[in-house]
Amino acid sequence: EAAKAALDRSEALESIVHGFVTLDGEGAIRSAQRIQKLIDEGTLTGPLAGVPMAVKDNICTKGLLTTCSSKILYNFVPPYSAQAVLNMEKAGAVIIGKTNMDEFAMGSTTETSAYGVTRNPWNMDHVPGGSSGGSCAVVASEEVSYSLGSDTGGSIRQPSSFCGVTGIKPTYGTVSRYGLIAYGSSLDQIGPVAKNVSDCTAILEAVASFDKKDSTSVLRENYDFSSALVDDVKGMKIGIPRDYFGQGLDEDVKAAVMAAASILEQKGAIVEEFDLSLTEYAIPAYYVIASAEASSNLARFDGVKYGYRAPEFEGLHEMYKKSRSQGFGAEVKRRIMLGSFVLSSGYYDAYYLKALRTKALIKEAFDKAFAKYDIILGPVAPSTAPRLGESLTDPIKMYLGDIYTIAVNLAGLPAISLPCGRDKKGLPIGLQLIGDCFKENNIIRAAYSFE
Ligand code: GLN
Numbered sequence: 001e002a003a004k005a006a007l008d009r010s011e012a013l014e015s016i017v018h019g020f021v022t023l024d025g026e027g028a029i030r031s032a033q034r035i036q037k038l039i040d041e042g043t044l045t046g047p048l049a050g051v052p053m054a055v056k057d058n059i060c061t062k063g064l065l066t067t068c069s070s071k072i073l074y075n076f077v078p079p080y081s082a083q084a085v086l087n088m089e090k091a092g093a094v095i096i097g098k099t100n101m102d103e104f105a106m107g108s109t110t111e112t113s114a115y116g117v118t119r120n121p122w123n124m125d126h127v128p129g130g131s132s133g134g135s136c137a138v139v140a141s142e143e144v145s146y147s148l149g150s151d152t153g154g155s156i157r158q159p160s161s162f163c164g165v166t167g168i169k170p171t172y173g174t175v176s177r178y179g180l181i182a183y184g185s186s187l188d189q190i191g192p193v194a195k196n197v198s199d200c201t202a203i204l205e206a207v208a209s210f211d212k213k214d215s216t217s218v219l220r221e222n223y224d225f226s227s228a229l230v231d232d233v234k235g236m237k238i239g240i241p242r243d244y245f246g247q248g249l250d251e252d253v254k255a256a257v258m259a260a261a262s263i264l265e266q267k268g269a270i271v272e273e274f275d276l277s278l279t280e281y282a283i284p285a286y287y288v289i290a291s292a293e294a295s296s297n298l299a300r301f302d303g304v305k306y307g308y309r310a311p312e313f314e315g316l317h318e319m320y321k322k323s324r325s326q327g328f329g330a331e332v333k334r335r336i337m338l339g340s341f342v343l344s345s346g347y348y349d350a351y352y353l354k355a356l357r358t359k360a361l362i363k364e365a366f367d368k369a370f371a372k373y374d375i376i377l378g379p380v381a382p383s384t385a386p387r388l389g390e391s392l393t394d395p396i397k398m399y400l401g402d403i404y405t406i407a408v409n410l411a412g413l414p415a416i417s418l419p420c421g422r423d424k425k426g427l428p429i430g431l432q433l434i435g436d437c438f439k440e441n442n443i444i445r446a447a448y449s450f451e
Contacts, residue, residue, distance in 0.1 A: 003032035003094045006052035010096065010143040019118050019128075019138035021057045022065045023097040028052065032094045039092070047202045049092030054147040056135045057098040058105055059190060060179035061085055064095070068181050069113035070103045072301045072308045072327030082179025083211045084148060084190045091206035099134030099147060103329045104298065105155055105183045107131050108398050109391050112331040117388060122164060122427055126385040129159030135193050136163040146194035146203055150180055152187045153286055154380070154405025157417035160193055161380035161430020164419045166447070167193040168200050171437050172412035173218030176211035182297040184290035185216075187409040197418060197447040201225045204440070220438060228441035229448050234268035236446060239373035241276035244404055250383045256421030256429040257379045260450070264377070267449055274372070278365050281358050282407040283399055288342050288355035289410070294332075295339025301327065334395065363411040370436035375446055379404050380417045380430035404432060414440045416447050 007025050014020060032052075038044035055061060058068045060078035062085075067073045085095070102112040110118045110133025118133045120126040121141040128137040132149030136159035139147055149156040151169035160167030168191045175190040182188060192203035205226060210219040240261060245254060265271040303309035303323025310322030328336070342351035369376060381401055391398040408415045413434055420431035431450075435443040 002050055003028045003052050003096065006096050006144050010138070013141050013143055016124060017119055017121055017137050017141050017143070018116055019099055019134040019141065019143065020054065020097040021067055021069060021100050021115050021134070024064055024095065027064060028094055028096040031089070035092050035094060044092050046091055048088070048206055050094060051092070051146070052094045052096045052144050053088065054097055054099045054135060054138050054144045055085060055095055056132050056147070056149050057101055058150055058181045059085060059148060060181065061095060061098065064098065066098060066181070067115070068104045069101045069115055070328065070332070071114045072324070074308055076306050078179070080179060083176035083209065083213060084207050085179065087207050087209055088148070096144060099132070099138055101134055102131035103332050104181070104294070105131040105150055105152055106294070106331050106335050108154070108158060108401055109386070110134060110159070111388070111392055112329055114329055119388070120163060120385050120427070123385070123425065126387055126427060127162070127391070129162030129385055131155040132193065133159045136160050136165050136167065139163070139165045139193050139195060146192060146199055148190055148207065149193050150188055150190050151409065152184045152290060153409050154402050156191045156193060157380050157405050157415060157430065157432060158402070160417040162385035162428065164428030165193055166196055166200050166416065166418045167191060168204055168416045168440070169408065169414060170204060170208060170440060171414045173216050174208045174220065176209060176214045176217050178211055178213040184293040185297060186293060187290060197416070197444060197451050198229055200416070201229060201444055225440055225444055228444040230445060231449050233264055233446055233449050236269040236375070236442070237373045238264060238269050238271045238446070239369055239376050240271065240273045241279070241376060241378055242273050243276050243279040244378040248382045248400070248403070249379060250423065252423035253379050253381070253383060253429050257377070257431055260420040260431045261377055264446060264449065269446070274369065276365055276369055276376070278358070278362050279403065279407065282362060282410060283403060285355040285358040285362065286402065286406040286410060287338070287399055288351050289359060291335045291339035292343050292352050293339070295336045295343065298332070298336055303327070331395070359410045362407050366407070366411045366413060374439070374442045376434040378432050378434070380432040381405070384423045384425070384427035384429060408434055412437055414443060416443045418447050418450060420450070
């Protein structure tokens with residue numbers, strides 16, 4: 001019944017929201033029936049058993065179209081499921097479809113999708129954010145209770161903030177990347193998007209696991225996150241980076257984030273401002289590293305093994321060239337060119353190596369901060385959701401919008417985005433809480449005090 005209700009609601013709303021690339025009615029009903037049997041037998045219990053969900057379209061689902069919102073994968077049906085999907089299925093999740101995203105997760109608005117734009121359920125003239133815009137929009141519109149997204153530089157947190165939902169980017173290595181179609185492998189993490197912190201926590205517990213199929217997977221001491229769901233922040237040390245509140249931050253966002261900080265202070269947390277430093281170097285370092293890794297990761301899409309192949313060509317090289325020229329969109333091509341450039345001999349030291357050094361310094365700055373504070377509090381994005389079409393013409397402006405989210409990926413840290421107010425237009429504002437590596441429980445505990 002839950003699966004049917006989610007499918008009915010999605011079918012009714014999709015003509016407006018368009019959060020899904022693929023809805024899988026038949027598959028969802030089949031897996032719901034199988035799960036119902038297990039629940040009836042008493043072999044499957046737990047909070048996620050039978051609950052309908054959605055999965056971002058860059059996470060492989062066996063037998064179900066997985067396009068990365070790109071023309072180049074228009075017909076790709078994976079022969080296997082991502083470990084994250086297997087973990088969710090084991091917990092009894094019912095996948096009703098695959099969600100729209102920026103092509104190959106490159107973008108901040110979901111407008112670079114080859115399959116049309118997704119609309120922000122709070123205001124249809126605005127974007128849902130990106131790249132996991134579909135995953136966040138379908139939770140905000142209550143088509144599903146929750147979804148999986150991926151975050152390379154903010155792609156779970158920023159659209160969660162724009163759509164007024166909650167999303168967690170876990171510590172790098174916590175959720176297996178096996179079956180996540182790679183963008184920037186050293187930065188990518190899968191994570192949950194849901195209505196509140198408690199739901200995100202249950203999903204995180206289900207999806208996180210050590211996986212030897214992912215060479216960067218980390219065996220954690222424990223996978224218990226729900227014990228952090230206690231309403232108690234007394235004595236918690238919270239740092240607010242002054243560098244996050246300078247130029248470019250909307251007044252409404254600033255006011256809402258500061259109001260959230262004072263709520264935590266009233267509840268007994270020790271809140272203090274400090275200088276994080278190096279903030280201005282995060283964007284250039286990220287775009288060099290992410291593009292470098294993307295240019296290498298995306299070399300596999302050549303029209304040979306799977307996906308789109310140009311219908312007409314002469315010889316192998318022309319086949320590669322035409323398939324890639326026709327199959328990739330403008331933003332993806334921009335990143336491949338930039339990535340190839342910064343990795344090329346003569347430029348490697350000046351750009352790529354320098355970016356790696358900057359990444360190490362940024363991690364050091366966070367280490368220094370976490371020697372003093374349990375969590376870092378700030379905005380998710382400088383503004384609320386822009387209007388549709390506004391960001392497409394100015395990629396640099398779009399990249400600058402990632403200022404508060406990308407350093408977290410460069411340093412491999414966990415962070416949560418949760419709603420903390422509205423701007424004058426009624427669009428949601430997000431609060432970001434950043435934790436030290438493997439300290440998800442600190443950010444979950446602080447976030448829970450708003451629930
Ligand atoms: N906006 C960033 C980018 O375009 C982040 C994307 C992401 O986290 N996948 O790279």
